[in-house]
Structures are given as C-alpha cells and as structure tokens.
Amino acid sequence: MTVVLSGSRLTLDELVRVARGGEAVALAPGVDARMARARRTVETVLATGDPVYGLNTGVGVLKRVSLAPDEIARFNHRLLENHRVAQGAPASGEVVRATMLRLANGFAAGHAGVRPVLAERLVSALNRGVCPVVRQLGSLGESDLAPLADLATGLFTDPDLAAGEGLALLNNNSFSTASAALALHDAQRLLDAADAVAALSLEAFAANLTILHPGIVAARPDEGLALVVARLRRLLDGSYLWRAGAARNLQDPLTFRSLPGVHGACHDALGYAGRRLAVELNAAQGNSLVLADEQRVISAANFEVLALAAGLDFARIALSPLLTSADERARKLLETPWSGLATGLAARRGTPESGLSIYAIVGEALTAEARLLAQPVSFELASSAGAEGIEDRATMAPLGARRLAEMVGLGERVVAVELLVAAEAAEL
Numbered sequence: 001m002t003v004v005l006s007g008s009r010l011t012l013d014e015l016v017r018v019a020r021g022g023e024a025v026a027l028a029p030g031v032d033a034r035m036a037r038a039r040r041t042v043e044t045v046l047a048t049g050d051p052v053y054g055l056n057t058g059v060g061v062l063k064r065v066s067l068a069p070d071e072i073a074r075f076n077h078r079l080l081e082n083h084r085v086a087q088g089a090p091a092s093g094e095v096v097r098a099t100m101l102r103l104a105n106g107f108a109a110g111h112a113g114v115r116p117v118l119a120e121r122l123v124s125a126l127n128r129g130v131c132p133v134v135r136q137l138g139s140l141g142e143s144d145l146a147p148l149a150d151l152a153t154g155l156f157t158d159p160d161l162a163a164g165e166g167l168a169l170l171n172n173n174s175f176s177t178a179s180a181a182l183a184l185h186d187a188q189r190l191l192d193a194a195d196a197v198a199a200l201s202l203e204a205f206a207a208n209l210t211i212l213h214p215g216i217v218a219a220r221p222d223e224g225l226a227l228v229v230a231r232l233r234r235l236l237d238g239s240y241l242w243r244a245g246a247a248r249n250l251q252d253p254l255t256f257r258s259l260p261g262v263h264g265a266c267h268d269a270l271g272y273a274g275r276r277l278a279v280e281l282n283a284a285q286g287n288s289l290v291l292a293d294e295q296r297v298i299s300a301a302n303f304e305v306l307a308l309a310a311g312l313d314f315a316r317i318a319l320s321p322l323l324t325s326a327d328e329r330a331r332k333l334l335e336t337p338w339s340g341l342a343t344g345l346a347a348r349r350g351t352p353e354s355g356l357s358i359y360a361i362v363g364e365a366l367t368a369e370a371r372l373l374a375q376p377v378s379f380e381l382a383s384s385a386g387a388e389g390i391e392d393r394a395t396m397a398p399l400g401a402r403r404l405a406e407m408v409g410l411g412e413r414v415v416a417v418e419l420l421v422a423a424e425a426a427e428l
Contacts, residue, residue: 003101004028005123007109010101010281012274015181018126019098025126027119031108035119038110038290039162045297046163052297053288054167060387076166080156083149083170088137091147091179096134098178099151100126103169106285112168113290113297118156125155134175141397143287143303144175151175164288172285173305179401180312181277186408187315188270190415191263194322195228197419198259199235201329204425205339207256208247209236216260224264224271232260248340253332255325262325269318273311280308305397309378312400316407320374323414327367330421331360345424356421363417370410373403 003014006028017023042055051057051066058065059079067075091099104122107114125131132154138146152169161169202209212233217226240246251257289300332338334345334357342348344355377396386392 002026005101005105005108005119006031007034007105007107008282010105012181012185012277012281015098015101015178015281016185018101019094019178019182022129025101025104025123027104027108027116027123031110031119032116034110034292035107035114035116038113038292039115041290041292041295042113042164042297044295052164053299054171055164055288055297059167061390072163073160076161076163079166080149080152080169083145084153086135086138086146086150088135091134091136091175093131094182095175095179096131096151097126098182099134099147099175100155102178102181102281103148103151103172103174105282106172106174107168109282109284110292111284111290112172112286113288114165114168115162118165118169121155130155136398136402139175139398141173141176141305141309141395141399142391142393143171144173144398145170147175147398148172167288168286171287171303173280173303173397174285176305176395176397176401177277177280177285177308179398179405180273180308181281183312183401183404183408184270184273184277184315187319187404188274190408190411191266191270191319191322193412194326194415195231195263196235197415197422198263198326198329199232200422200426201333201418202232202236202256202259203239203241204333204422205252205256205329206246206248207241207252208249209239209241210247211252211257211260212236222264222268224266224268225260226264227267228260228264253328253338255328255332259325262321266315266318266322269311269314273308273315276308276311280305301393304393304395306378306395309395309397309400310376312397312404313376313378316374316400316404317376319404319407319411320371323367323370323411326414326418327363330363330418333421333425334360339425341425341428345421345428347428356424359417359421363414366410366414366417370407370414373407373410377403 002024004026056067057063100122104119107119134147134150148170285303288297336343344357346353346355377399380396381394
C-alpha cells in the first residue's frame with residue numbers, strides 16, 4: 001500500500017515500510033498547491049527587498065552579507081558544496097531512505113517555502129530506488145548540515161535551486177529523526193522479545209509468581225508496570241507455576257522479582273521517546289519558517305530537537321538495566337545453587353562437560369559493551385565559539401540515535417543468550 005505524504009500524518013510504521021520494505025510513496029492531493037502557495041509567499045517577501053535570512057542573505061555570521069538576485073542560484077549550490085564535510089562510513093540505505101521520506105514530508109507541510117518540484121524529486125527518487133551515499137558523522141543534531149549536504153548533492157545537482165531552497169535542504173534534522181525512528185522501532189521489537197524471554201526464564205527458574213499479582217498494579221498504578229504484568233500473565237497462562245507450592249523460593253533474586261518494574265520502566269521510556277518522535281516526523285524543522293496565512297517568513301530555531309534527543313538518552317538508560325537483568329538471570333540459571341540443575345545445564349550431573357557455561361562469559365561481555373552505550377549525550381556541547389558564538393547549541397541527536405541502534409544490536413544478542421539458557425533449563 002502506498003504511503004501518502006500530507007506533511008502532518010506520517011507514522012513510524014509507514015517510515016519503516018518505506019525505508020526497509022521499499023513501499024511506494026506519493027504526495028497527498030493538495031500538497032502541490034500548498035507548497036506553491038508558500039513559495040508565492042517567499043517571492044512576495046523577497047520582492048520587498050527586505051533581508052530574509054538564507055534567502056537573499058548568507059547564512060550563519062554571513063547573514064550580514066546580501067545577495068544580488070543573479071547570485072542566488074550559485075549561492076545555493078555553493079551552500080550545498082561547502083557543507084559536504086561529513087565523515088565516516090556511509091549510513092545504511094534504510095537510514096538514507098528514511099531521511100528522504102522525512103524530508104519530503106517536511107516539505108509537504110508547506111512551511112519550508114520550497115517549490116513542489118523538490119518534494120516531487122525526493123518522492124521520485126524513493127520510488128526509483130535511488131539512494132545517495134550519505135556519511136554518518138559530522139552533525140551536532142542542531143540541523144544535520146553535513147549528512148544532508150551529502151543527500152542534497154546526490155539528488156539536486158541538475159535543477160537550479162531557488163532562493164532559500166539550498167538552506168531548506170540542509171537546515172533540518174531529517175537525518176537525526178530518521179535514524180532515531182529506525183532505532184526506536186528496533187528497540188520496541190527487542191523489548192517485546194525480552195518480555196517473552198523473561199517469561200520463559202520465570203518458568204525455567206521455578207520463580208514465585210506473586211510478582212504478577214494484580215494487587216501490585218492496584219497499589220502502584222504505573223502504566224508500564226501494568227502492561228508488563230498483564231503481558232507476563234498471558235505468556236504464563238497454564239504454567240505449573242500458578243499451582244500452590246510450585247515456587248522454589250519464598251523470594252527470588254531481584255532480577256526475577258523486579259522483572260515487571262524493570263521492563264515496565266523500559267516500556268515507559270520508549271513510550272516517551274516514541275511520542276517525541278511522532279512530533280518530529282511531522283514537524284517543520286527548518287529556519288526560516290514560512291507562514292503563508294500571514295504572508296510572512298520568520299526566523300525560528302525549529303531544528304531544536306532536544307526533546308527527541310533526551311528521549312533517546314532516556315531509552316538507552318532504561319534499556320541498560322533490562323539487559324543487565326537478562327544477563328544475570330541467564331547466569332543464575334547456569335549455576336546449580338540457583339537453578340537446582342547441573343552446572344552449565346549439562347544433560348546430567350557429574351559429567352566433565354561444561355554445558356552452556358561459556359555463555360555466561362559471552363553474555364557478560366555483550367552486556368558490558370551495551371551498558372557503556374547508555375551514557376547520555378544530549379547535554380554535550382563541544383564548543384560555543386562557532387559562527388562568532390551564534391551556533392552555541394547542540395543536541396547530539398544523531399549520536400544518540402546511533403548509540404541506541406548499536407545498543408539494540410548488542411541487546412538482541414544478550415536476550416538471545418537468555419533465551420537459549422532459559423529454554424535449556426526449562427527442557428531439563
């Protein structure tokens with residue numbers, strides 16, 4: 001089914017379908033007219049001769065320099081070339097496609113003041129499978145200037161760009177937002193899997209299921225806690241653990257006993273980040289901002305995505321104890337004093353075979369590496385001296401998204417180890 005861009009209704013599911021599934025894209029009816037109206041507003045404002053940032057002036061500290069009409073096309077292309085300073089390995093094709101989709105949707109809203117042809121070219125490139133090389137490193141997350149310069153020069157080398165269009169292609173956070181979207185999608189998938197694997201660990205450990213009593217939620221009305229308790233009760237429906245006397249311990253170790261709270265907190269954190277993402281998928285992230293109803297073009301810092309960047313930090317912080325708990329549960333199941341089974345879950349006691357013991361070391365290594373990625377980055381600022389002190393903010397949103405994606409990749413391996421160990425323990 002074709003994903004239709006209106007500028008206001010793009011969803012995470014649609015972005016994933018386009019980025020990973022190659023789903024077709026189209027502009028909604030009326031989008032061309034809306035963009036054309038916004039462009040007329042830009043032309044009207046320019047006709048007054050008043051300086052408008054990035055349209056008939058330079059950018060950054062060079063806003064004090066005016067552009068003659070015959071300099072504008074060359075300035076736009078030079079603007080793109082001058083910002084091609086990204087570094088590192090190319091971003092994945094799915095991140096690039098997601099970036100193109102978010103950028104097209106932002107243009108469709110009409111606040112960028114670009115001609116319809118720019119959004120149409122992005123849509124056409126997506127539908128034809130065109131995927132420019134976009135390097136990953138070099139954005140502070142306060143406009144993804146460097147990676148977007150790679151994208152723009154890969155797609156907009158032919159037509160002359162009109163006043164302000166070079167800036168519109170660069171001065172937004174489509175790369176950060178796209179990267180965050182895919183990372184958060186994968187984090188939610190990991191969390192859903194972790195819930196199921198944790199249920200199997202409870203089964204394998206002969207855990208005490210009083211931790212899933214509905215009275216716990218009634219006494220502590222937390223949304224994430226309620227979700228996980230209900231989910232684990234469904235997953236363990238019919239388990240022998242519901243029978244009186246089935247639990248081996250009066251109280252289990254905290255990584256088992258606190259499982260609903262830890263997983264619930266992670267669901268809450270991802271929920272917050274997801275809500276911030278939903279805003280950014282459809283937000284006007286640029287500067288300047290065209291207000292067609294008022295026939296005005298105003299300066300704005302709508303590329304400030306601190307809420308999303310902080311949400312990415314929050315997601316990683318909440319994911320870290322979930323992974324350390326998963327690793328610890330696997331270790332407990334591998335050790336006889338806790339599991340009541342042969343060391344390493346060997347098939348029989350007294351054998352020199354180590355069974356799955358080596359996975360304790362593998363899990364610990366993976367968990368340690370994942371945990372180091374939880375450090376918040378949204379408060380980082382390398383320097384405030386750029387552009388004579390004008391460019392004195394940074395969100396580090398691209399780094400936050402990249403670290404979440406890396407953490408999820410490691411987390412999938414940690415949860416896979418717990419799954420392997422819990423399945424063997426349950427079998428025995």
